Amino acid sequence: xxxxxxxxxxxxxxxFHSCMDEPAIQPNTAKGNFKALWEIIDTRYCxxxxxxxxxxxxxxxxxxxxxxxKTKYEFFDxxxxxxxxxxxxxxxxxxxFDQSRYWKWYSDYPANFNSxxxxxxxxxxxxxxxxxxxxxxxxxxxxxGYMYCGSFSTGFSNTQIKxxxxxxxxxxxxxxxxxxxxxxxxxxxxxxxxxFFKEKTLTSYISHKTGNGHSDLSxxxxxxxxxxxxxxxxxxxxxxxxxxxxxxxxxFVCRMQYAPNxxxxxxxxxxxxxxxxxxxxxxxxxxxxxxxxxxxxxMENIEWGIQPDIKIDxxxxxxxxxxxxxxxxxxxxxxx
Amino acid sequence: xxxxxxxxxxxxxxxTVDAQDFATRVSPLTTSVSTIQLGKTEILDPYLSPxxxxxxxxxxxxxxxxxxxxxxxxxSYSNRTQLQIGSALHPSENNSMLFFNTNYTFGxxxxxxxxxxxxxxxxxxxxxDLGGKYISRNVNxxxxxxxxxxxxxxxxxxxxxxxxxxxxxxxxxxxxxxVGCMFVPTLGVSYYELFSLNNMKDAFHFSSLHNRLAxxxxxxxxxxxxxxxxxxxxxxxxxxxSANDLVFHKKNLTxxxxxxxxxxxxxxxxxxxxxxxxxxxx
Numbered sequence: 211x212x213x214x215x216x217x218x219x220x221x222x223x224x225x226f227h228s229c230m231d232e233p234a235i236q237p238n239t240a241k242g243n244f245k246a247l248w249e250i251i252d253t254r255y256c257x258x259x260x261x262x263x264x265x266x267x268x269x270x271x272x273x274x275x276x277x278x279x280k281t282k283y284e285f286f287d288x289x290x291x292x293x294x295x296x297x298x299x300x301x302x303x304x305x306x307f308d309q310s311r312y313w314k315w316y317s318d319y320p321a322n323f324n325s326x327x328x329x330x331x332x333x334x335x336x337x338x339x340x341x342x343x344x345x346x347x348x349x350x351x352x353x354x355g356y357m358y359c360g361s362f363s364t365g366f367s368n369t370q371i372k373x374x375x376x377x378x379x380x381x382x383x384x385x386x387x388x389x390x391x392x393x394x395x396x397x398x399x400x401x402x403x404x405x406f407f408k409e410k411t412l413t414s415y416i417s418h419k420t421g422n423g424h425s426d427l428s429x430x431x432x433x434x435x436x437x438x439x440x441x442x443x444x445x446x447x448x449x450x451x452x453x454x455x456x457x458x459x460x461x462f463v464c465r466m467q468y469a470p471n472x473x474x475x476x477x478x479x480x481x482x483x484x485x486x487x488x489x490x491x492x493x494x495x496x497x498x499x500x501x502x503x504x505x506x507x508x509m510e511n512i513e514w515g516i517q518p519d520i521k522i523d524x525x526x527x528x529x530x531x532x533x534x535x536x537x538x539x540x541x542x543x544x545x546x
Numbered sequence: 547x548x549x550x551x552x553x554x555x556x557x558x559x560x561x562t563v564d565a566q567d568f569a570t571r572v573s574p575l576t577t578s579v580s581t582i583q584l585g586k587t588e589i590l591d592p593y594l595s596p597x598x599x600x601x602x603x604x605x606x607x608x609x610x611x612x613x614x615x616x617x618x619x620x621x622s623y624s625n626r627t628q629l630q631i632g633s634a635l636h637p638s639e640n641n642s643m644l645f646f647n648t649n650y651t652f653g654x655x656x657x658x659x660x661x662x663x664x665x666x667x668x669x670x671x672x673x674x675d676l677g678g679k680y681i682s683r684n685v686n687x688x689x690x691x692x693x694x695x696x697x698x699x700x701x702x703x704x705x706x707x708x709x710x711x712x713x714x715x716x717x718x719x720x721x722x723x724x725v726g727c728m729f730v731p732t733l734g735v736s737y738y739e740l741f742s743l744n745n746m747k748d749a750f751h752f753s754s755l756h757n758r759l760a761x762x763x764x765x766x767x768x769x770x771x772x773x774x775x776x777x778x779x780x781x782x783x784x785x786x787x788s789a790n791d792l793v794f795h796k797k798n799l800t801x802x803x804x805x806x807x808x809x810x811x812x813x814x815x816x817x818x819x820x821x822x823x824x825x826x827x828x
Contacts, residue, residue: 230759230788232795235596238638254734306640396738416743419734431745485736488684490595494638498685501734
């Protein structure tokens with residue numbers, strides 16, 4: 211009997227010991243949803259300490275207002291107001307009737323982009339080509355290749371890039387315009403950067419939350435940009451930026467800072483250095499928030515954006531005459 | 547020319563002798579159970595959402611079993627292949643999750659026969675599972691990979707009884723994992739960091755009773771109907787595992803319906819299995 215009893219007891223102890231506690235969830239009430247949102251940001255948002263935000267005091271300010279809420283629309287606006295404290299374009303609350311957003315990362319700054327101007331005959335005109343999401347054409351009497359990249363959500367192939375660069379083969383330099391590019395897929399940004407590197411180069415670091423503490427971040431992981439094996443552009447390349455160059459575009463610009471023959475021209479990028487993640491509330495609303503901070507190769511945070519090598523704003527006087535002074539400066543840098 | 551004729555004759559004689567032996571010797575018979583499954587599921591995957599999703603799933607299962615050798619009637623092996631797909635809803639029912647799961651299990655069973663009606667199988671199995679869950683509206687964490695392999699303990703009881711002059715079988719089986727390895731992402735790590743940057747640290751975990759509790763049990767009834775045997779049953783699966791400070795669970799209740807057949811072609815549907823073929827179900 212003892213022979214059976216001992217292993218049976220050990221097994222029971224193991225099973226009993228190993229019962230896993232699932233975290234308690236908030237109820238689907240106004241208070242429960244508020245607390246769930248507050249806790250998600252408190253435990254998983256990666257910039258609370260970096261931005262010096264006292265999240266406990268934010269709770270104390272907003273929580274008493276929950277009792278005064280009468281409609282779900284008011285409740286949504288209250289939650290959106292709380293999230294705006296984070297000043298983060300990657301933070302959004304999605305409900306069935308609205309999407310909260312923070313746009314001051316670009317709306318408080320000069321636009322530095324006018325699509326009417328880049329589509330006039332001096333630049334893209336109407337006879338430009340389109341491949342892989344790029345609109346491109348030779349400008350400046352055929353001496354400069356100009357590519358407009360409005361999003362990194364659209365993928366592209368090596369064949370498409372090879373074709374574009376073949377068309378630009380007689381040009382002295384290339385302009386990649388990523389103004390008003392709000393981002394997309396990181397791998398697309400990485401791929402586009404790879405055509406401008408000669409060797410594998412450390413270009414950034416990425417980290418992630420490892421615990422509930424505001425500064426519980428993993429040891430930063432080095433991110434390298436490797437050159438494309440078959441296609442390389444080795445002449446000057448100018449990257450045009452403005453405050454709406456955000457998220458994956460911010461990552462692209464961060465990589466291109468370290469590419470040989472590359473210059474960043476225009477305004478500071480909008481930032482968005484935190485890789486966004488999603489979570490949910492008891493009522494089904496979705497919250498998007500920055501979860502994994504990224505840094506440049508010098509371990510400087512790029513959440514607030516990247517400074518250009520040549521800072522220049524669009525001159526509105528010339529803009530009215532159909533000139534984009536940021537493009538003109540890039541052309542000048544290539545041809546000088 | 548003579549030598550060639552001799553070789554052919556010897557070959558034919560050998561074949562004939564072997565054919566005669568084949569007709570009389572005891573041979574293991576592979577029995578296959580094919581079922582379709584329909585059931586309910588409850589999924590908690592905190593990498594995707596803190597809330598338990600519940601919904602329905604459909605699946606297919608193919609299970610075969612036979613004795614190892616022709617002289618053997620106590621040790622059998624089995625193969626099980628499963629495919630399940632389904633969708634589940636957030637408790638508020640305003641968001642959905644799609645999921646799929648594939649599983650292969652190889653098992654070995656020792657057969658006890660306490661009476662001529664009762665057979666008890668005890669053994670172990672190895673399984674490998676690949677699946678995924680997908681919430682389309684999530685950003686950078688829309689997909690959660692399920693990947694694990696386990697060594698399991700298994701047991702099954704099978705009882706034969708007669709009703710309305712037909713021979714029925716009822717089976718009850720249970721399986722639980724003992725040790726294995728599983729993939730579990732860290733909550734804040736994106737799949738971009740995991741796979742594009744190859745940062746797999748803390749992604750694979752040794753699993754055992756301390757961090758993975760699961761059991762699967764089923765009740766099947768084999769119903770002879772004319773010249774086929776139908777299988778109807780119910781299965782319940784419970785899985786809870788924990789790693790990287792995350793606790794996951796999946797609970798299934800599925801109803802199964804299918805056929806049981808022996809993988810040997812006899813002349814005509816009405817022809818009974820020859821007595822020299824031994825099924826691991828007998």
